[in-house]
Amino acid sequence: LPADATPSWLWVASLGDPGVTLEVPDEEARYLVRVCRARPGESVTLTDGRGSMGRARVIEIAPRVRLELESRETLRREREAIVLCGVPEGNRADWLVEKLAELGVSALQPVQCERGVWPEGEHRVARLERLAYAALRQSRRAFLMEVRRPVPLREALAGIAAPSALWSCDPQGRPAGECVPPPTGVAHGLVGPSSGFTADEATLALDRGAKCISLADGRLRTETAAIGWALWWAAGR
Amino acid sequence: LPADATPSWLWVASLGDPGVTLEVPDEEARYLVRVCRARPGESVTLTDGRGSMGRARVIEIAPRVRLELESRETLRREREAIVLCGVPEGNRADWLVEKLAELGVSALQPVQCERGVWPEGEHRVARLERLAYAALRQSRRAFLMEVRRPVPLREALAGIAAPSALWSCDPQGRPAGECVPPPTGVAHGLVGPSSGFTADEATLALDRGAKCISLADGRLRTETAAIGWALWWAAGR
Numbered sequence: 467l468p469a470d471a472t473p474s475w476l477w478v479a480s481l482g483d484p485g486v487t488l489e490v491p492d493e494e495a496r497y498l499v500r501v502c503r504a505r506p507g508e509s510v511t512l513t514d515g516r517g518s519m520g521r522a523r524v525i526e527i528a529p530r531v532r533l534e535l536e537s538r539e540t541l542r543r544e545r546e547a548i549v550l551c552g553v554p555e556g557n558r559a560d561w562l563v564e565k566l567a568e569l570g571v572s573a574l575q576p577v578q579c580e581r582g583v584w585p586e587g588e589h590r591v592a593r594l595e596r597l598a599y600a601a602l603r604q605s606r607r608a609f610l611m612e613v614r615r616p617v618p619l620r621e622a623l624a625g626i627a628a629p630s631a632l633w634s635c636d637p638q639g640r641p642a643g644e645c646v647p648p649p650t651g652v653a654h655g656l657v658g659p660s661s662g663f664t665a666d667e668a669t670l671a672l673d674r675g676a677k678c679i680s681l682a683d684g685r686l687r688t689e690t691a692a693i694g695w696a697l698w699w700a701a702g703r
Numbered sequence: 704l705p706a707d708a709t710p711s712w713l714w715v716a717s718l719g720d721p722g723v724t725l726e727v728p729d730e731e732a733r734y735l736v737r738v739c740r741a742r743p744g745e746s747v748t749l750t751d752g753r754g755s756m757g758r759a760r761v762i763e764i765a766p767r768v769r770l771e772l773e774s775r776e777t778l779r780r781e782r783e784a785i786v787l788c789g790v791p792e793g794n795r796a797d798w799l800v801e802k803l804a805e806l807g808v809s810a811l812q813p814v815q816c817e818r819g820v821w822p823e824g825e826h827r828v829a830r831l832e833r834l835a836y837a838a839l840r841q842s843r844r845a846f847l848m849e850v851r852r853p854v855p856l857r858e859a860l861a862g863i864a865a866p867s868a869l870w871s872c873d874p875q876g877r878p879a880g881e882c883v884p885p886p887t888g889v890a891h892g893l894v895g896p897s898s899g900f901t902a903d904e905a906t907l908a909l910d911r912g913a914k915c916i917s918l919a920d921g922r923l924r925t926e927t928a929a930i931g932w933a934l935w936w937a938a939g940r
Contacts, residue, residue: 561798568927569919605921642938682806682937684842690805697931698938700919701879
């Protein structure tokens with residue numbers, strides 16, 4: 467049997483049905499050839515990042531990577547986490563995205579706050595999306611984390627369907643060890659920007675039914691709190 | 704009353720008794736003047752990173768920063784966490800140190816494994832120590848995280864006094880949500896290098912009484928698992 471090339475986990479826009487021949491996007495093709503060192507005949511795992519997964523065989527590497535889909539299955543998510551996050555300092559958004567995607571968060575919703583504004587612009591979003599794709603491969607997930615466009619806090623809070631599943635990360639909150647994440651459904655975690663929420667913003671979250679949760683005994687940076695909340699959620703599966 | 708300069712949290716080697724005049728190390732002096740923009744008459748918080756904390760007043764800024772200690776108290780730790788960690792990929796050790804220090808971990812013990820070796824050398828350790836000092840200020844802690852010299856896994860495991868308080872981070876382990884971190888005493892978390900432990904190394908940990916704990920439903924990178932374990936521990940206070 468042909469060996470499975472080591473971390474052969476690729477994203478494709480759409481899988482199609484078994485038997486179909488697939489062309490692989492450039493970045494994924496480079497990854498397959500250079501990092502996984504895949505060769506014709508070897509088998510790889512594919513996902514569309516929306517829960518469909520397939521096994522495919524490498525037909526050819528050059529001039530283009532082509533694969534033949536052999537089987538396909540569809541996964542469903544029993545539970546989801548969405549992180550609403552103020553802007554972290556410096557370039558810490560990069561690893562915020564990497565880590566949240568690694569932990570299986572469904573979506574990162576950047577929120578614009580009085581004391582911290584995410585830079586907007588397509589190249590920024592594209593960069594964060596590339597990091598989310600890389601984390602999908604690395605952690606071998608079937609669901610790609612969505613990186614949403616920044617919206618004002620008020621708008622993000624108004625968009626939450628089930629306000630009962632909203633936690634606001636706050637050093638004054640209830641210790642995480644005493645809080646139980648929901649075993650199913652969608653959970654929302656809210657984290658302030660590096661300079662924190664204003665009193666009005668904190669009230670806005672409470673008015674939406676947010677429960678305050680404290681993740682450690684000290685002050686956490688924005689990105690650490692967001693990852694802490696995601697880990698708390700991930701541990702509750 | 705003179706205002707407290709914003710994040711005026713400084714490390715000094717030793718506090719001495721109230722009334723004493725203190726000179727501040729260069730890096731801390733730069734932080735106080737450039738970041739906190741402290742001025743004579745303002746008050747700052749000092750720690751020796753070993754649990755002693757003091758309030759001091761700025762006497763002069765130039766040519767050297769000098770402070771007068773006004774009061775002092777000593778804190779004790781009820782619980783401690785030590786992370787034994789294989790080498791992460793690339794430059795991820797930087798933020799591993801920053802985040803573990805931020806979460807109040809007492810010590811990072813790099814462990815040398817068959818599939819991953821920490822680079823040694825004084826400048827490497829010095830860099831990681833600088834990051835630990837910066838995290839101490841940022842998260843306003845009274846205890847500095849110790850960054851130990853790398854030792855072989857076997858030696859690190861043999862050095863653990865209470866093997867019952869040892870967790871090995873392992874995707875096949877018991878979900879973290881079902882494990883309770885100890886409310887007091889020293890807890891040890893063990894994380895493999897990016898390519899994982901060998902079977903022999905995993906057995907070595909089990910022989911020392913390690914309990915296997917799983918922090919999320921997918922594969923985590925070394926640094927993510929280490930931070931995940933520290934957060935699990937921090938949430939259990």
